[in-house]
Amino acid sequence: xxxxxxxxxxxxxxxxxxxxxxxxxxxxxxxxxxxxxxxxxxxxxxxxxxxxxxxxxxxxxxxxxxxxxxxxxxxxxxxxxxxxxxxxxxxxxxxxxxxxxxxxxxxxxxxxxxxxxxxxxxxxxxxxxxxxxxxxxxxxxxxxxxxxxxxxxxxxxxxxxxxxxxxxxxxxxxxxxxxxxxxxxxxxxxxxxxxxxxxxxxxxxxxxxxxxxxxxxxxxxxxxxxxxxxxxxxxxxxxxxxxxxxxxxxxxxxxxxxxxxxxxxxxxxxxxxxxxxxxxxxxxxxxxxxxxxxxxxxxxxxxxxxxxxxxxxxxxxxxxxxxxxxxxxxxxxxxxxxxxxxxxxxxxxxxxxxxxxxxxxxxxxxxxxxxxxxxxxxxxx
Amino acid sequence: xxxxxxxxxxxxxxxxxxxxxxxxxxxxxxxxxxxxxxxxxxxxxxxxxxxxxxxxxxxxxxxxxxxxxxxxxxxxxxxxxxxxxxxxxxxxxxxxxxxxxxxxxxxxxxxxxxxxxxxxxxxxxxxxxxxxxxxxxxxxxxxxxxxxxxxxxxxxxxxxxxxxxxxxxxxxxxxxxxxxxxxxxxxxxxxxxxxxxxxxxxxxxxxxxxxxxxxxxxxxxxxxxxxxxxxxxxxxxxxxxxxxxxxxxxxxxxxxxxxxxxxxxxxxxxxxxxxxxxxxxxxxxxxxxxxxxxxxxx
Ligand SMILES: Cc1ncc(C[n+]2csc(CCOP(=O)(O)OP(=O)(O)O)c2C)c(N)n1
Numbered sequence: 001x002x003x004x005x006x007x008x009x010x011x012x013x014x015x016x017x018x019x020x021x022x023x024x025x026x027x028x029x030x031x032x033x034x035x036x037x038x039x040x041x042x043x044x045x046x047x048x049x050x051x052x053x054x055x056x057x058x059x060x061x062x063x064x065x066x067x068x069x070x071x072x073x074x075x076x077x078x079x080x081x082x083x084x085x086x087x088x089x090x091x092x093x094x095x096x097x098x099x100x101x102x103x104x105x106x107x108x109x110x111x112x113x114x115x116x117x118x119x120x121x122x123x124x125x126x127x128x129x130x131x132x133x134x135x136x137x138x139x140x141x142x143x144x145x146x147x148x149x150x151x152x153x154x155x156x157x158x159x160x161x162x163x164x165x166x167x168x169x170x171x172x173x174x175x176x177x178x179x180x181x182x183x184x185x186x187x188x189x190x191x192x193x194x195x196x197x198x199x200x201x202x203x204x205x206x207x208x209x210x211x212x213x214x215x216x217x218x219x220x221x222x223x224x225x226x227x228x229x230x231x232x233x234x235x236x237x238x239x240x241x242x243x244x245x246x247x248x249x250x251x252x253x254x255x256x257x258x259x260x261x262x263x264x265x266x267x268x269x270x271x272x273x274x275x276x277x278x279x280x281x282x283x284x285x286x287x288x289x290x291x292x293x294x295x296x297x298x299x300x301x302x303x304x305x306x307x308x309x310x311x312x313x314x315x316x317x318x319x320x321x322x323x324x325x326x327x328x329x330x331x332x333x334x335x336x337x338x339x340x341x342x343x344x345x346x347x348x349x350x351x352x353x354x355x356x357x358x359x360x361x362x363x364x365x366x367x368x369x370x371x372x373x374x375x376x377x378x379x380x381x
Numbered sequence: 382x383x384x385x386x387x388x389x390x391x392x393x394x395x396x397x398x399x400x401x402x403x404x405x406x407x408x409x410x411x412x413x414x415x416x417x418x419x420x421x422x423x424x425x426x427x428x429x430x431x432x433x434x435x436x437x438x439x440x441x442x443x444x445x446x447x448x449x450x451x452x453x454x455x456x457x458x459x460x461x462x463x464x465x466x467x468x469x470x471x472x473x474x475x476x477x478x479x480x481x482x483x484x485x486x487x488x489x490x491x492x493x494x495x496x497x498x499x500x501x502x503x504x505x506x507x508x509x510x511x512x513x514x515x516x517x518x519x520x521x522x523x524x525x526x527x528x529x530x531x532x533x534x535x536x537x538x539x540x541x542x543x544x545x546x547x548x549x550x551x552x553x554x555x556x557x558x559x560x561x562x563x564x565x566x567x568x569x570x571x572x573x574x575x576x577x578x579x580x581x582x583x584x585x586x587x588x589x590x591x592x593x594x595x596x597x598x599x600x601x602x603x604x605x606x607x608x609x610x611x612x613x614x615x616x617x618x619x620x621x622x623x624x625x626x627x628x629x630x631x632x633x634x635x636x637x638x639x640x641x642x643x644x645x646x647x648x649x650x651x652x653x654x655x656x657x658x659x660x661x662x663x664x665x666x667x668x669x670x671x672x673x674x675x676x677x678x679x
Pocket of ligand 1 (some may be wrong): 453454455456457472495496497498499500523525527528529530531536
């Protein structure tokens with residue numbers, strides 16, 4: 001029987017174990033609070049499965065090294081927090097452009113700059129989407145429990161490999177350091193996606209050509225393809241081009257490829273959304289507070305609901321619009337000065353009242369705060 | 382080291398000309414469909430490319446096993462012409478990309494092609510740590526004393542008093558001695574070559590490739606069109622001949638007492654520091670960990 005095991009784990013450690021379960025065999029990182037436990041766990045666990053851990057000289061190098069390892073055919077990951085996440089952005093863009101699978105965990109702390117290293121925040125919601133320059137595809141997953149940190153890290157690898165794109169797992173400090181007992185499934189029951197490797201003849205192989213699913217097969221070095229990888233805008237052959245038609249074709253495929261797979265990308269948790277009049281939209285630790293507030297509100301007779309984008313980017317707009325059409329108010333609590341609410345406002349009908357709760361003092365948002373705002377919105381609806 | 386350096390380049394099998402190029406056809410190693418290449422007339426980068434491919438040929442390194450990792454710059458663009466696994470990465474970071482690739486794929490023969498700005502300015506931190514770690518790869522720094530790709534700005538190897546687009550009164554910063562830096566940081570093999578002497582440069586590259594560990598090779602490569610013009614250094618033949626006769630000594634040492642760049646830049650293998658290759662050392666150290674691994678959740 002393929003038994004699962006129960007384990008007391010911290011969110012950060014769960015990410016590390018999830019990564020290894022997903023097949024990650026290379027980790028490069030640079031220590032930074034509140035993410036360092038991920039590196040420490042990987043340093044210990046990776047050698048046990050024949051993997052490699054390396055502490056690089058900085059986050060720029062860490063990001064480069066995981067892409068280098070992944071280009072070599074090995075599943076790779078790094079983890080960091082705000083200041084390091086900023087440093088990773090240029091090479092994260094390289095990963096997006098050259099379509100190299102890799103996973104980046106960002107455990108959010110108070111910012112900007114050095115900010116509050118040990119205090120929680122959700123200030124990287126927009127950076128995780130738009131942190132690197134230029135239009136680019138990206139997937140961002142936002143767990144809100146230790147179990148989800150484990151599961152979503154596995155999912156991050158699977159999406160990354162399938163869609164040949166960097167995937168960010170966005171934790172906040174509370175989830176990163178939270179300890180919960182979770183059920184870890186037997187390794188043989190875990191679904192692991194593998195990259196599409198080139199198998200056709202070298203003469204006909206196009207490293208960046210259009211395909212049925214928008215995802216070109218990757219050439220493994222040593223397999224005889226001797227292909228070229230570059231961050232320069234390239235044509236189907238992989239070599240640089242500035243011909244407008246070729247550039248446009250490549251960019252359209254690149255920017256559209258995630259949308260072609262929304263069936264496996266999207267992931268939403270909803271509570272009470274069938275009849276909700278007041279909808280709370282949030283992620284991470286704030287979503288746990290919101291879930292409780294929503295339940296309490298419903299107990300008190302207010303039709304409240306929770307919409308939690310587990311896949312934060314691309315934002316699950318269809319699912320959101322379907323729920324939003326039935327509510328009169330939307331509340332967006334978040335530990336920043338207002339980022340997720342921008343997306344919510346963009347997607348909401350004009351008639352909908354949109355309220356915010358923003359906390360930027362290094363403290364988590366409490367259920368009572370969300371509940372009282374729900375009550376207020378419920379009264380005025 | 383003398384086995385390869387300064388000797389008949391083909392190890393005695395060369396014909397009467399003594400150039401040793403008889404059985405080396407560079408076209409077998411190039412992506413000919415990308416020709417004509419983008420390098421300026423007289424640019425040394427192409428000569429360095431030739432020397433590298435010649436060395437690859439003589440060492441019989443299969444193209445499928447050869448991985449070229451390059452940064453951004455004219456130097457970084459050279460890699461794309463090689464019929465191998467080529468990775469054109471980001472500015473200053475090729476050594477960091479190569480570190481991941483080398484650890485993930487110890488079976489590949491990795492050559493990093495970088496420029497003086499790529500390697501010593503934006504990538505300086507990666508260089509010293511790559512030297513310190515001693516992963517098996519060959520780092521070839523094409524030193525043209527200038528930022529060629531961006532049109533001729535000062536670089537960390539521009540000699541004092543030289544004219545560049547960002548030093549209108551002549552360069553007032555001392556230049557790096559890249560080889561001394563690499564040796565001090567622990568590179569296990571350090572050498573310098575000039576593009577004037579392609580066979581010797583090829584032999585130097587053979588030494589670098591054959592060395593188990595991190596090799597740092599600086600190649601003096603003329604930028605004729607930008608650096609040469611800006612400094613009235615004459616035609617490209619004049620420039621390249623000067624590599625031998627004087628290495629442009631008149632420009633050194635005017636600003637600081639101890640210039641980083643010596644008057645006579647030595648060529649050949651400059652230092653060796655034999656020690657365990659990092660990947661080997663890591664894997665050996667981890668064997669014990671692996672033996673005690675639980676297979677609980679993988
Ligand atoms: C992060 C970043 N900064 C700046 C640039 C612009 N840039 C491109 S090449 C280059 C300098 C290259 O000089 P060098 O390394 O000496 O190589 P060369 O072109 O002379 O061969 C610079 C600054 C860039 N591409 N990326």
